[in-house]
Amino acid sequence: MKKVTKFWLFLILAGVIYGIGQALIQTGVLNAFYSNMLTLMIINIILAVSLHLVIGITGQFSIGHAGFLAVGAYVSAIITMKFELPFVLAIIIGGIVAALAGLLVGIPTLRLRGDYLAIATLGFGEIIRIVFLNIEYVGGAAGMMVSNMTTWTSAFVCLVITILVISNFTNSRHGRACIAIRENEIAADAMGINTTYYKVAAFAIGSFFAGIAGGLFSHNFYIIQPTNFGFLKSFDILIFVVLGGLGSLSGSVISAILLTIISTYLQQYPETRMIIYSVVLVVVMLYRPQGLMGTREITDFFGKKKSAKGGI
Amino acid sequence: MEWLQQLINGISLGSIYALIALGYTMVYGIIKLINFAHGDVFMVGAFVGFYAIKGWGLGFFPALLFSMAFCAVFGVLIERIAYKRLRNATRIAALITAIGMSLLIEYGVIYVRGAQPEAYPDNVLPSTTFNLFGAQINSQSLFILAVSLGLMIILQIIVHRTKVGKAMRAVSHDIDAARLMGINVDRTISYTFAIGSALAGAAGVIFGVYYTKIEPLMGIIPGLKAFVAAVLGGIGIIPGAMVGGLILGVVESIVSALGFSLWRDAAAFIILILILIFRPTGIFGKNTREKV
Numbered sequence: 001m002k003k004v005t006k007f008w009l010f011l012i013l014a015g016v017i018y019g020i021g022q023a024l025i026q027t028g029v030l031n032a033f034y035s036n037m038l039t040l041m042i043i044n045i046i047l048a049v050s051l052h053l054v055i056g057i058t059g060q061f062s063i064g065h066a067g068f069l070a071v072g073a074y075v076s077a078i079i080t081m082k083f084e085l086p087f088v089l090a091i092i093i094g095g096i097v098a099a100l101a102g103l104l105v106g107i108p109t110l111r112l113r114g115d116y117l118a119i120a121t122l123g124f125g126e127i128i129r130i131v132f133l134n135i136e137y138v139g140g141a142a143g144m145m146v147s148n149m150t151t152w153t154s155a156f157v158c159l160v161i162t163i164l165v166i167s168n169f170t171n172s173r174h175g176r177a178c179i180a181i182r183e184n185e186i187a188a189d190a191m192g193i194n195t196t197y198y199k200v201a202a203f204a205i206g207s208f209f210a211g212i213a214g215g216l217f218s219h220n221f222y223i224i225q226p227t228n229f230g231f232l233k234s235f236d237i238l239i240f241v242v243l244g245g246l247g248s249l250s251g252s253v254i255s256a257i258l259l260t261i262i263s264t265y266l267q268q269y270p271e272t273r274m275i276i277y278s279v280v281l282v283v284v285m286l287y288r289p290q291g292l293m294g295t296r297e298i299t300d301f302f303g304k305k306k307s308a309k310g311g312i
Numbered sequence: 313m314e315w316l317q318q319l320i321n322g323i324s325l326g327s328i329y330a331l332i333a334l335g336y337t338m339v340y341g342i343i344k345l346i347n348f349a350h351g352d353v354f355m356v357g358a359f360v361g362f363y364a365i366k367g368w369g370l371g372f373f374p375a376l377l378f379s380m381a382f383c384a385v386f387g388v389l390i391e392r393i394a395y396k397r398l399r400n401a402t403r404i405a406a407l408i409t410a411i412g413m414s415l416l417i418e419y420g421v422i423y424v425r426g427a428q429p430e431a432y433p434d435n436v437l438p439s440t441t442f443n444l445f446g447a448q449i450n451s452q453s454l455f456i457l458a459v460s461l462g463l464m465i466i467l468q469i470i471v472h473r474t475k476v477g478k479a480m481r482a483v484s485h486d487i488d489a490a491r492l493m494g495i496n497v498d499r500t501i502s503y504t505f506a507i508g509s510a511l512a513g514a515a516g517v518i519f520g521v522y523y524t525k526i527e528p529l530m531g532i533i534p535g536l537k538a539f540v541a542a543v544l545g546g547i548g549i550i551p552g553a554m555v556g557g558l559i560l561g562v563v564e565s566i567v568s569a570l571g572f573s574l575w576r577d578a579a580a581f582i583i584l585i586l587i588l589i590f591r592p593t594g595i596f597g598k599n600t601r602e603k604v
Contacts, residue, residue, distance in 0.1 A: 061404050063411075108589050114403050115346050119539065120588050123581035126536075130578040231532075235411060242408055271427075274419035281412030286397050289405040 003171075006299075007164075014160045018153075025152055035152065039220055041260040042155040043213050046162045048240035048256040049249060050209035053166050055238075056247040056295075057175060058202040059182030060110060061118045064125025065237045067105075068207040070229035071128060072098040072214025074138055077146045077224060087149045091158065091215035098211020099204045101128070106203035110196060113185070125234055133226040143225030150220040158216060162209045167249055169205065178202050182247070239281055244291055251293030317448060318569040319562060324453040324522065326561020327460035331515035332538035333545070333553035334467060335387075335508025341484040341548030342504050343399070348410040349390055351535015352417035353509045357383045357516025358526045359421070362430055372436050372521065376459070379517045380510040387509025388502050390417075396498070414535075421528040429527035432520040456518050463514055464554055467507065471550060476503050484548065533577060537564075540584040546594025555595065 021038060024030045030038070047069065054062050076094030079085050109120040138144045169175050177198045180188040189195050218224045240259060244251030259277075266273035284291065332354050339347045357379045364375040394413050398406045440451045471477035479500045482490040491497050519534070520526045541560045545552025560580060567579045587594065 055404075061407065109585070112588055112592065115344075115407060116543075116588055116592060118407060119346070119543070120585055122536070123540075123584045127578050127581050127585075130575065130581075134574050235415065238408070238411070246404070271419045271423045274415055275423060278412045278415035278419065282394055282409050282416065285401075285405045285409040285412065286394070289401055 010164070011160075014156075018156050021152055021156065036220075037260065037264045038152060039150055039155050039216070040264070041257055042159045043216050043220070044237075044240065044256040044260050045253050046159055046209055046213040046216070047237045048244065048252040049162055049166050050206045050213065051237050051241050052244075052247075052249055052252040053169070053178075053202050053209075054206040055241050056245070056249075056252065057170055057182060058178040058199055059185075060199055060203065061114065062121040062203070062206075063118050063231065063234050063238055064105070064121035064123070064128075065206075065210055066229045066231065066233035067121075067125035067128035068098045068102055068210035069214040069217060069233065069237075070132060070226070071101045071207075072211025073218035073224050073229070074132055074144070074214075075211070076215035077144055077218040078138065080149065080219065081144070081146060087154070087219065090219075091154075091212055094215035095208045095211040098214060099208035101211075102204040102207025103200065106200045106207075110199040110203060122231055122234070125229075125231055129226050129229050132229075139225075141226060143223050144218075145223055146218045146221070148219060148222060150216045155216050158212050162212065163249070163253075166205070166209070169202075170249065174198060174201065179247075236277075239277055242291055243280065243284055245293035245295065246291055247295035248291065248293035248297055250298035251291060251296075254298070255292065314569065318565045320449055320453055322562035322565030323558060324456050324561070325564060326541075326558035327457050328515050328519050328522070328557075329534065329538045329541045329560050330554045330557025331460055331463060331511045331518070332534060333541040333557045334464070334550065335512045336539050337542040337545070337547055337550060337553040338480070338504050338508045340542065341550075342480065342487075342501055343395070344403070345395060345398075345406050346410060346539065347395075347508075348407070348535070349413040349417055350508065350512055351531035351533075351538065352414050352421075353383050353387055353390070353531075354512040354516045354519070354535060354538075355526070355528060355531030356386060356417065356421065357509075357513030358520045358530065359425075359430070359516075359528075360513065361517030361520055362432055362526060365436055366430075366433060372517075375436075376514055376517045379513040383513025383516070384506040384510040387505040387512075390509075391502060391505040414532075418528055418531070425528075427528055429525050432524045432526065434524065436521050452522060456522055459514075459518060463511060467511065467550070470507065476500070480504055537577075537580045540580045543584060543594055544587050546597030549594070549596045552594055552596040 025035045025038075047065065051062070051065050054060050054065075072094035075097040076090035079090035079093055080087055105121070105124045109117060109124065112120055132138060133141055170178075177188070177193045180191065180193055181195050181198055185195055240256040241252050243259070244253070244255035262276070263273050266276070332350065335350050335353070336347060339345060339350070360382045361375045361379040364370045364378050365372070370378065390413055394409055395406070398409055437452050437455055441448050442451070443449075471480060479490070479495045480503065482493065482495055483497055483500045487497060490500075516526075519530075537560060538557065541556035542553045543556070544559060545554070545556030560583065563579055563583065564576050567573070567576050591597075
């Protein structure tokens with residue numbers, strides 16, 4: 001399939017899904033509970049896809065993603081609530097500030113590898129949370145009231161843009177460099193790839209979209225508190241990516257959808273939810289460490305014969 | 313003499329961090345795994361000690377020993393169930409499994425007994441306050457310090473004077489060569505988990521006696537800070553974990569004493585990041601070159 005046709009097919013599919021969702025919400029078939037679940041699902045997909053770029057494509061194990069979600073959430077909330085600027089602007093600025101935070105965190109920490117990087121990102125995530133906890137301007141521990149502005153339309157547009165940008169990035173020259181870094185950093189370095197540049201770029205883009213998700217998040221929940229963005233949130237995002245398959249965009253989308261549905265139904269039983277999450281995490285790692293989809297995409301399952309014949 | 317008092321508080325807190333950090337550093341030294349579940353072993357130890365003291369009316373030392381024994385078995389169980397299959401897996405897979413085990417223990421405990429906190433009875437240890445150069449010093453904090461130091465000395469003796477300790481050092485030096493020399497690697501790893509978890513259990517009981525309040529999620533933050541302490545001292549190095557723990561405790565007390573108590577948790581992570589950026593091998597670590 002040509003790239004251009006793929007692109008249009010994706011847009012048509014997105015339009016159809018949007019139309020169905022909008023119709024169901026407009027006609028009242030889905031009540032507030034379910035439409036809220038759909039919004040939450042979209043936020044989770046954006047988060048999963050943004051972390052997928054960092055962990056799945058570039059192979060940098062970051063477990064502080066909730067920190068960038070927090071930056072986006074707080075910055076966009078400040079812009080709509082304190083400066084009373086429009087929501088669209090708030091989301092974009094939230095994303096940009098989160099990307100800057102990603103640069104700030106990424107430049108020093110991405111020199112580290114493996115376990116050390118994981119711990120450093122976790123530390124930064126916690127520092128970001130503690131900083132918000134100590135700023136009186138945004139309400140400190142009590143949190144900040146935010147009015148509800150996230151709609152199905154705005155969330156869906158953000159989702160489409162996120163997926164388009166990240167899948168195009170992955171298939172571009174830059175994305176291939178990132179994949180080379182994931183496969184073997186030393187070899188990639190030896191091939192002349194500026195590893196630091198690509199790692200930081202991927203990290204900043206991931207943070208940008210986490211910030212976008214943060215903007216949608218804060219304007220969906222009426223109140224944001226620093227405790228929403230602890231590392232349990234980071235683990236929530238991590239499990240989407242790990243379960244879906246490290247390196248599979250469609251895998252992280254699918255697992256984000258599935259896990260959002262599961263956790264919405266288990267909302268009354270948070271312990272059960274966490275036990276199921278953790279058992280799933282351990283079992284997947286022990287028996288299928290590459291995740292549900294591995295590095296394959298859902299599109300690979302179609303048009304399989306063609307590539308088998310072609311030999312490339 | 314506010315400062316002397318803060319210093320003593322810091323050293324008491326630091327000795328708790330050091331006890332937990334020892335388990336992290338031993339496990340990392342031997343199988344290169346950040347055992348995230350270690351902080352939760354600490355929590356389990358605190359609860360076992362609590363039930364032993366409150367439920368069975370045991371004294372401090374019997375409860376401490378019971379909790380250490382329980383945690384040793386618990387640690388070996390975790391290793392056997394989850395980590396043993398991962399010996400040849402990627403580092404990321406091992407790390408994610410450790411995170412999963414950590415969550416499983418935390419929420420398993422909440423599922424079994426609920427999330428409500430418990431308070432250690434305050435008459436476990438005799439508590440008298442006396443004056444030292446004008447500083448109010450509680451006998452409890454001195455006692456805790458003595459117990460922690462005693463445990464660390466015992467650990468040093470085990471590691472340097474016994475056959476198990478020799479095997480542990482050999483396995484952490486080179487796992488394949490140790491296997492060729494006839495060391496039972498799996499059993500040595502289990503011993504490491506047992507000793508590390510026993511120390512974490514002891515730290516749990518000491519924490520409970522000193523700070524009174526325990527709850528199922530209490531292991532997360534001390535666990536992370538103990539990990540910071542282990543990295544600070546040089547991960548894989550046993551004296552490094554002790555020194556790192558003590559330094560971290562003192563720094564936190566100083567930050568609190570200066571009036572930034574809300575920033576206390578951030579201090580540990582800032583230390584972590586500075587150490588990782590400027591000296592990733594830690595205070596006692598040696599530089600190793602990465603080879604292809």
